[in-house]
Amino acid sequence: MDRENSELTFDQVAKKYPDFPRTILRKIDTALRGVVLTEKALERAKEEGALFSGISNKPALLFGALFRDGTWVLGLETYLQQLPCKAIRKGNPYILDVLDGKLWLLDGLPRPFAQDKNVNQSLDAHGLPTRLSARQVFPRAKGRGEPVEEIHFVPIPKYYCKKTSRGIPMSEVVNARFPSSLAITVLHCRFDQEKNLGDPAKAVTCKFCFYATPLFRRKEENYTPESLEDIYETVKEALKEEGRWTSIHLVGGSDPRGMHQNGAYPGNLPREIVKDTSNFISRDKPYEKEVEEDIKVLKTLQKYFGTEKIPVRAIASAFPREQLLRLKEAGLSAYNSHIEVWDEKLFAWICPGKAKYFGRQYWIDSILSAVEIFGRGNVSTQLVAGAELAEPYGFKTIEEALESNLECADFFARNGAYTTFCILWVGQGSVFYAEKQKLPPLEYYVKLAKGFNEIRKKYKLNVGFQDYRRWSNFLDTDLARIDHA
Amino acid sequence: MFKLPKEVVDLINDPESIKIVATADEKGNPHCAVKDFFTLLEDGNLAFAEEFEGSQTNVNLVRAIWFAKNVELTVRGKDGTTYQIKGKPYKYFYTGPLFEKFYLAAREKWGPDSELAGVWVITPEEVKNETYEVRKKEEDKKHPFFRHLDRSSVRRTKIQNSKSEISN
């Protein structure tokens, strides 16, 4: 199948794959096309406590929304916390509006909503023409679009309105993700430090990534006893909301700095030295800084839970065996390290930072070591599905891309690690955004989800921390809901 | 929306009545489970708590909501009054006020280590009175020859006689 040729529409894909759940198909489509809220829908979000306006100098944030079956609605990212306000989408966005007192996702042209202030602003974020030019660009549309799915909002966590005892807003200490998870940003990705701004070809950030931009930088270089106390207090407060949380995830980018040649860790050295990554790159203890910070947070959480093993997954860089063992000792239950792109050449091109520190085989070896340490099914990796199709070096056909990704999933599953994939999101701040990369067709993701799910079943792997409600980005793990029994 | 009769509503709201949820798996194999927390919502839908994400009921309900399959709920009161409600899963909540209400009720009943995966909301489409006496009348009328000959309604005199013979 050629990338440009004959992309099937939503209805055609639904007809071709009758065994693929409609809501998951819609989830893919909302990710590709985006969702725009009308003023009425925003008002409803406010009434239902799903809108958070507690962060000064930032617009109100929407916590998120679910389809009837509890599947997370993608495509709302431009309303969500900390994410870039602009993204490259495919075609017209869905409109979220209130009809007969219920929230509906409408599939139609945005023109009938040209007078809606919020729709208008959001169209701009989608790179689509706003009110002034909408009349010329969008053909006349009858009615306000077809209501395709009823959805409901997820309320903002109660702890978001609180502050720690030293006055830090708790929403900034621990970030609630998806309906049921708490995420702690352990460190900021260092790969952007080597970015040669203005020359995307020389950047070492992953090309699809906007997290490495200064927007996501953690204020402090290292956790201090005070900031760890903030975490302790915030988790304690969050868990007062009974029945809300089911897992904690340590997140952040990559920090390849290891131990300095004089034996000190970056946290104990002057800023000028710490800033220069090359001062710390050593194959003996790579990523030591990242491990150190993870351990500080894990020990804080161990203190809170009062148990040795704690319900925490780390989404982290590739660590050598000895560091993985230390994380396990600190209570970590599951480990996830993202390979992002499987094909060797494309990995080097799309993830130059990971390729530099310290190459594809190093990342693969780390994931396999982690299986020995954390156990089968407690280790996973992730692909950014669609990145491998980026131009000019990516796969030219969907079939090649599919084959490569399924080969990755099968390889890791054979070795006890599970591979998930997220839908490529081309957000402002990423190299791909600057390059105006395109999104793959809807059908590609259906084939991937089915293929990954079959592999998971074949090797009898659990979805664990990454199911539909704990880390709701994925599609294959959504499908696993009917295999749990 | 289909409206449940008052008698059924009362039975659902009675904490002492028994509530059973029947679902089917991919191959059509039936599965029944007794449910403790069951309520009628203001909009006419029924809601019940599902304890485990991996239970056969939950898995079957997910399949039912994905592929528009029916489920059946049976409610039986202390006096034997029984109703069967056929419906479709409409929503599944695992956050928000409705879920929180059920979660706290489960905590109160089962203690601090209790688990509750979510709350299923079912839209009723059909209700049938399955109480023994009611069903008997219906069947007798519909299939008058499907009865045993020694039933009192068939051999009324004889049975009365035999009773009097015994008492004599």
Ligand code: SF4
């Ligand atoms: S995706 Fe790559 S660049 Fe982005 S945060 Fe992760 S490691 Fe850093």
